[in-house]
Amino acid sequence: MNNDRGNEQYSNSYRLNIVHLYPDLLNLYGDRGNIQCMRMRCKWRGIDAQVTECNLDDHLSLASADIVLLGGGSDREQQIVCTRLQKIRQDLRDYVEDGGSMLAVCGGYQLLGHYYDTPEGRMEGLSLVDLYTEQGSPRLISNIVLRNESLPDALPYEIVGFENHGGRTYIGSNTPFGRVLYGHGNNGKDACEGVLYRGVIGTYLHGPLLPKNPHVCDLLLQRALYRKYGVSLADFPAPDDSLEREANRAVVSRFHSPLAP
Numbered sequence: 001m002n003n004d005r006g007n008e009q010y011s012n013s014y015r016l017n018i019v020h021l022y023p024d025l026l027n028l029y030g031d032r033g034n035i036q037c038m039r040m041r042c043k044w045r046g047i048d049a050q051v052t053e054c055n056l057d058d059h060l061s062l063a064s065a066d067i068v069l070l071g072g073g074s075d076r077e078q079q080i081v082c083t084r085l086q087k088i089r090q091d092l093r094d095y096v097e098d099g100g101s102m103l104a105v106c107g108g109y110q111l112l113g114h115y116y117d118t119p120e121g122r123m124e125g126l127s128l129v130d131l132y133t134e135q136g137s138p139r140l141i142s143n144i145v146l147r148n149e150s151l152p153d154a155l156p157y158e159i160v161g162f163e164n165h166g167g168r169t170y171i172g173s174n175t176p177f178g179r180v181l182y183g184h185g186n187n188g189k190d191a192c193e194g195v196l197y198r199g200v201i202g203t204y205l206h207g208p209l210l211p212k213n214p215h216v217c218d219l220l221l222q223r224a225l226y227r228k229y230g231v232s233l234a235d236f237p238a239p240d241d242s243l244e245r246e247a248n249r250a251v252v253s254r255f256h257s258p259l260a261p
């Protein structure tokens, strides 16, 4: 990623604390790339970004957290993490209800809900969001293109990515992250993908979701900045996203045509 653009002088006035939960277990397809993207997009604007990696045995405090990343993992890793997260469920719930920014991907997304049922048994979720997941067959594996319909100002163009999950997630009356233009989404049936709840984005889009979709990255940063300082991301110098935008459009036109305006 180009690291030579934008304002890299920190004003020392603005700092975002990013907490990466369990990177030792939940880092499928390089979910860590999302952290790099947040860091760089802060740096280009002169905003300091501190990343705290929280591994399984670490004590976790969300008191100073501004953005939390919960990545994806196999069912086995998900079960280990789930048991650990139950112990801090109330902290996580307080953080979410207070409008804390969070990106939860795939296995992490499923854990936001009430449960994930598999033939081996039920994995109790955190019930942070009213949704549930049941394992189905076959796995839903595809490139994916979404259009968000609830936040047209923040997410004005398509969201692209890759999905690989056995779980079918049902979000009831919650707002989806996007409507599926290409791919499977939450369950392959209702054309919904992911969920938006307060400051939380839950999604099946794996790996480097944010580098492929800088508008999604900026939504997380905007919410975190506003919650902490009451300022808007638009008040900072915007990075030149022309390359990212071109790459995004190339994926959209490959899998979904014609391009939406």
Ligand code: GLN
Binding pocket: 028, 071, 072, 073, 074, 075, 078, 105, 106, 107, 108, 110, 164, 165, 166, 167, 168
């Ligand atoms: N174990 C979950 C599923 O297959 C999530 C897997 C993942 O994070 N890729 O549905």
